[in-house]
Amino acid sequence: MTQYVPIMHRVMPLPVLWVLLLVQGVMVVPFLFYLPLWLGVVFVLVLVWRWRVTHGDMRKAPRSLIILAILVGIGGLLLSGLRAYNLDSAVALCVLGYLLKSLEVMRRRDGIFQAYLGYFLTGIFLLYNYTPVGALVAIVMVLANTLALHAVTADQTFRWKRGTKLSLALMVAAVPIMVAGFLFFPRLPPLWSIPNDERGAQTGMSDEVDPGSVASLAQSTEPAFRVQFEGDPPPRQQWYWRGTTLGDFDGRVWRARFRDRNRFQWPRGQLPLAQPGAERFDYSVVLEATQQHWLYFLDWPTQVRGQDAYVLPDGRAARRNSLSQTYRYEAQSAEAVNWPNETALQWYQRLPEQGNEALRQWGLELRQTAGSDVAYIDAILNHIRTEPFRYTLQPPLYPSADSLSDFWFDGRLGFCSHYASAVAYLARVAGIPSRLVGGYLGGTYNQSGDFIQVRQMEAHAWVELWLNGQWQRVDPTAAVAPGRIDLNLDDWLSEDNPSDLPFGARFGRNLGPFNDLRFWWDSVQYQWQVSILNYQQSNALGLLEARFGRINPWHAAAAMAVFLGVLGLLMAWFTGLLQLPRRQPEPWASLRRVERQYGDRHAGETVSDFMARLAYEHPAQREALARLAQLIDTLAYDPQATLDASRRRDLKQRVEACLK
Amino acid sequence: MTDIATVTQQLLAQAGKVVSGKDEVVRLAWVAILSDGHVLLEDLPGVGKTSLAQTLGRLLSLDYQRVQFTSDLLPADVVGAQVYRRDEEAFQFHPGPVFTQLLLADELNRATPKAQSALLEAMEEGQVSSDGVTHALPVPFHVIATQNPQSQAGTYPLPESQLDRFFMRLSLGYPDLESEKGLLSGTRGRSLLAELKPVLTTDQLQVLKAEVETVKVSDAVLSYVMRLVHSSRESGLCRLGLSPRGALALMTAARAMALVEGRRYVMPDDVQRVFPAVAGHRIQGQREHDTAVLVQQLLDEVDVIAA
Numbered sequence: 001m002t003q004y005v006p007i008m009h010r011v012m013p014l015p016v017l018w019v020l021l022l023v024q025g026v027m028v029v030p031f032l033f034y035l036p037l038w039l040g041v042v043f044v045l046v047l048v049w050r051w052r053v054t055h056g057d058m059r060k061a062p063r064s065l066i067i068l069a070i071l072v073g074i075g076g077l078l079l080s081g082l083r084a085y086n087l088d089s090a091v092a093l094c095v096l097g098y099l100l101k102s103l104e105v106m107r108r109r110d111g112i113f114q115a116y117l118g119y120f121l122t123g124i125f126l127l128y129n130y131t132p133v134g135a136l137v138a139i140v141m142v143l144a145n146t147l148a149l150h151a152v153t154a155d156q157t158f159r160w161k162r163g164t165k166l167s168l169a170l171m172v173a174a175v176p177i178m179v180a181g182f183l184f185f186p187r188l189p190p191l192w193s194i195p196n197d198e199r200g201a202q203t204g205m206s207d208e209v210d211p212g213s214v215a216s217l218a219q220s221t222e223p224a225f226r227v228q229f230e231g232d233p234p235p236r237q238q239w240y241w242r243g244t245t246l247g248d249f250d251g252r253v254w255r256a257r258f259r260d261r262n263r264f265q266w267p268r269g270q271l272p273l274a275q276p277g278a279e280r281f282d283y284s285v286v287l288e289a290t291q292q293h294w295l296y297f298l299d300w301p302t303q304v305r306g307q308d309a310y311v312l313p314d315g316r317a318a319r320r321n322s323l324s325q326t327y328r329y330e331a332q333s334a335e336a337v338n339w340p341n342e343t344a345l346q347w348y349q350r351l352p353e354q355g356n357e358a359l360r361q362w363g364l365e366l367r368q369t370a371g372s373d374v375a376y377i378d379a380i381l382n383h384i385r386t387e388p389f390r391y392t393l394q395p396p397l398y399p400s401a402d403s404l405s406d407f408w409f410d411g412r413l414g415f416c417s418h419y420a421s422a423v424a425y426l427a428r429v430a431g432i433p434s435r436l437v438g439g440y441l442g443g444t445y446n447q448s449g450d451f452i453q454v455r456q457m458e459a460h461a462w463v464e465l466w467l468n469g470q471w472q473r474v475d476p477t478a479a480v481a482p483g484r485i486d487l488n489l490d491d492w493l494s495e496d497n498p499s500d501l502p503f504g505a506r507f508g509r510n511l512g513p514f515n516d517l518r519f520w521w522d523s524v525q526y527q528w529q530v531s532i533l534n535y536q537q538s539n540a541l542g543l544l545e546a547r548f549g550r551i552n553p554w555h556a557a558a559a560m561a562v563f564l565g566v567l568g569l570l571m572a573w574f575t576g577l578l579q580l581p582r583r584q585p586e587p588w589a590s591l592r593r594v595e596r597q598y599g600d601r602h603a604g605e606t607v608s609d610f611m612a613r614l615a616y617e618h619p620a621q622r623e624a625l626a627r628l629a630q631l632i633d634t635l636a637y638d639p640q641a642t643l644d645a646s647r648r649r650d651l652k653q654r655v656e657a658c659l660k
Numbered sequence: 661m662t663d664i665a666t667v668t669q670q671l672l673a674q675a676g677k678v679v680s681g682k683d684e685v686v687r688l689a690w691v692a693i694l695s696d697g698h699v700l701l702e703d704l705p706g707v708g709k710t711s712l713a714q715t716l717g718r719l720l721s722l723d724y725q726r727v728q729f730t731s732d733l734l735p736a737d738v739v740g741a742q743v744y745r746r747d748e749e750a751f752q753f754h755p756g757p758v759f760t761q762l763l764l765a766d767e768l769n770r771a772t773p774k775a776q777s778a779l780l781e782a783m784e785e786g787q788v789s790s791d792g793v794t795h796a797l798p799v800p801f802h803v804i805a806t807q808n809p810q811s812q813a814g815t816y817p818l819p820e821s822q823l824d825r826f827f828m829r830l831s832l833g834y835p836d837l838e839s840e841k842g843l844l845s846g847t848r849g850r851s852l853l854a855e856l857k858p859v860l861t862t863d864q865l866q867v868l869k870a871e872v873e874t875v876k877v878s879d880a881v882l883s884y885v886m887r888l889v890h891s892s893r894e895s896g897l898c899r900l901g902l903s904p905r906g907a908l909a910l911m912t913a914a915r916a917m918a919l920v921e922g923r924r925y926v927m928p929d930d931v932q933r934v935f936p937a938v939a940g941h942r943i944q945g946q947r948e949h950d951t952a953v954l955v956q957q958l959l960d961e962v963d964v965i966a967a
Binding site: 588591601602603604605606607608609633636637638639640 | 876878880881923924925926927928929932959960961962963964965
């Protein structure tokens with residue numbers, strides 16, 4: 001016998017199944033750029049299964065097949081190199097489940113589930129890509145899911161035109177809420193997080209440098225940060241962007257004084273003060289997500305303003321939490337500064353007892369002939385200039401414990417870190433406090449956006465020496481490859497070392513007329529980062545704070561959530577989506593009381609049938625149940641019966657008689 | 661005398677002497693007559709269909725006629741025919757057996773569709789046409805048609821459209837042990853038919869009929885009836901759901917049942933009680949199966965109290 005099937009449990013018509021499948025494709029394909037392609041294989045398998053469905057076999061996949069599919073899916077993901085617990089594997093599992101759900105999506109309620117999961121995935125996608133393109137993709141995803149939701153729930157036959165129209169209309173209707181949320185909803189730190197080390201390999205400066213072990217610098221055209229000056233930027237030769245300072249040397253490796261561990265206990269320091277009359281530069285920086293803590297400044301910084309930003313004693317500035325998203329901060333730099341009294345100078349003079357003996361001897365002899373510290377440094381730089389040293393991004397390895405000596409006397413091939421490392425070492429040999437500074441050099445000025453874009457490939461290292469009570473910048477790279485400092489990196493590389501130019505940069509250059517387009521796109525992305533991703537709430541909140549005083553972001557979030565919740569409930573109420581459970585009117589409330597004690601009435605049972613059944617099960621209550629049934633029936637069905645006070649009392653008594 | 665509950669008591673008591681142990685069927689037939697409807701009795705031969713019809717005719721003091729439907733029966737045999745009267749030199753209409761207040765159409769499904777439809781027109785219109793002249797039937801006019809189950813040989817099953825015109829379909833079934841004992845020992849049965857005394861006059865019956873319409877129906881009950889009807893059409897259980905005429909009949913029958921029970925308002929219990937008889941022959945399941953099961957399933961699944 002055919003069973004009565006509620007609408008949500010009914011099998012969906014074939015066109016709707018196809019719509020769902022299409023939406024699934026729209027959802028999954030963008031993820032394939034970030035997750036193992038194995039998921040694409042799974043999607044193809046699901047398509048094959050669906051093809052079978054279109055040939056009339058509407059049965060659900062058997063349990064064994066589903067289990068097999070899950071095992072194959074997870075196995076494939078493991079083979080694709082996903083680790084047990086991080087963001088990628090969590091998302092990959094989610095997408096896998098979303099795909100495999102197709103094996104059993106037949107009924108309308110399954111379809112609804114799929115659409116809701118789709119919305120969830122849309123949110124997740126934005127973790128991977130928050131560029132303007134990502135936002136467009138997310139909008140398409142939301143539209144597609146709304147379309148699916150419509151297709152699944154529509155009473156009528158699904159029509160593309162109507163469905164698309166409806167999705168767009170809903171999207172447009174949601175814009176005011178979106179804008180309000182964007183403007184006022186506080187940006188909160190995450191409550192919990194999944195490690196995303198797999199994806200977020202740290203970029204930018206490391207806090208240790210071992211020049212001898214690098215055979216080739218990874219050349220990435222990815223942007224590192226973008227800088228916008230309030231006035232005119234300084235000349236290109238001064239575009240030294242400092243990030244880390246590395247003051248601890250063990251003979252091979254330079255390390256930062258304060259390392260990643262215990263970052264909450266790092267001491268606080270001060271930035272230098274601008275010298276009176278020195279030219280100052282105010283600018284804002286939008287830093288890409290580096291997964292690190294360091295902030296970058298034009299040499300030398302005097303002020304920094306950013307959420308959770310602070311300054312370390314060794315001249316670095318950092319942010320408490322690692323940068324998992326782009327981060328915007330404002331800073332001021334000055335041409336000439338007064339450094340605070342350096343209390344840890346001996347820290348910058350320490351050398352290992354052993355190693356690099358030849359270089360040490362060479363340095364000590366040179367110091368004696370030079371006569372003064374300044375002359376000594378000049379002599380070193382002169383040596384680099386005159387001897388056949390060469391700058392290259394593909395240096396040989398210097399694996400021995402005397403790597404600096406090997407470089408200085410034999411190899412003479414290296415990039416900025418090699419030269420900086422050697423010069424800083426030689427300075428210490430002579431007792432001059434020295435440290436390496438890691439950062440970037442140069443950048444590209446974007447005319448349309450009026451900002452400077454600095455790319456990862458423009459990473460650079462130089463030396464700071466403590467001379468005459470000041471930290472002073474010495475860039476030995478200028479001695480070996482002056483063009484690196486004067487020219488745009490692309491221009492310099494393509495003139496001197498075309499093979500060193502990374503593919504992306506070569507590509508962009510050769511496109512010629514498309515350069516404008518590239519600049520335009522860079523500036524769009526910059527604007528996106530400044531005005532959308534790092535939208536400063538202070539303007540919007542300022543108004544509120546002026547009225548209500550300091551606003552705790554958690555309180556603001558709670559208030560916002562309450563506001564949106566109430567708004568949503570009101571909308572649901574007025575559109576009839578929601579019927580608040582009303583207190584049942586009498587006599588049904590009395591019936592409910594009896595049901596709570598004795599068990600529910602069956603759907604097809606009338607009140608007297610129900611009471612008669614109870615009476616059969618509880619013969620002692622027969623009389624009372626019958627009396628109650630009679631009164632309930634009268635109250636419920638006799639249009640002339642009214643529930644006056646005495647009737648109400650009577651009803652109550654009869655109910656209680658039954659419940660004894 | 662016009663207290664309908666009392667009348668019903670008497671009616672059941674009297675009828676019980678002849679058609680023993682079938683109170684509910686008699687009551688439903690009584691409800692059908694109060695609702696001005698016609699009854700289809702579907703049963704095996706020899707379980708007392710004719711006795712029931714005769715009993716009702718006698719107790720309600722209705723003129724009673726019986727037509728045995730056979731395969732060679734012609735419409736004129738039911739309706740009547742124009743007969744040439746030599747003395748008046750004109751045709752004159754000779755009324756057929758249909759001109760009565762209670763017509764027992766025995767074994768309706770043995771007749772050809774043509775003869776069947778002659779009767780069905782009379783049932784629907786309350787009048788018959790012969791040679792272009794329309795003749796009104798007496799008031800009240802009730803038909804109790806009997807029909808053997810269609811699996812039996814030599815029958816012309818009634819099409820759905822004609823079944824719909826019967827207000828109720830009832831079935832007597834075999835008598836229970838005690839009734840059969842009484843029947844065999846001669847203390848009960850058709851032999852007692854002559855002893856029955858009418859409980860109502862025709863005029864009183866008409867008055868009672870008029871009262872059916874005054875029975876109140878609350879919104880709760882109306883909503884229940886609508887959900888039942890809707891479910892028969894939409895749930896996918898039935899290939900053929902309840903027609904609007906069927907829904908109307910259900911409502912009327914429930915009113916009459918309430919009246920028979922001595923109430924002036926309808927309860928869902930009344931609806932459930934008449935539902936199998938009113939809906940059973942009007943709906944059809946997706947497959948060939950007993951509509952009694954189907955009807956019970958509808959009753960079980962539709963919530964009596966709106967959620």
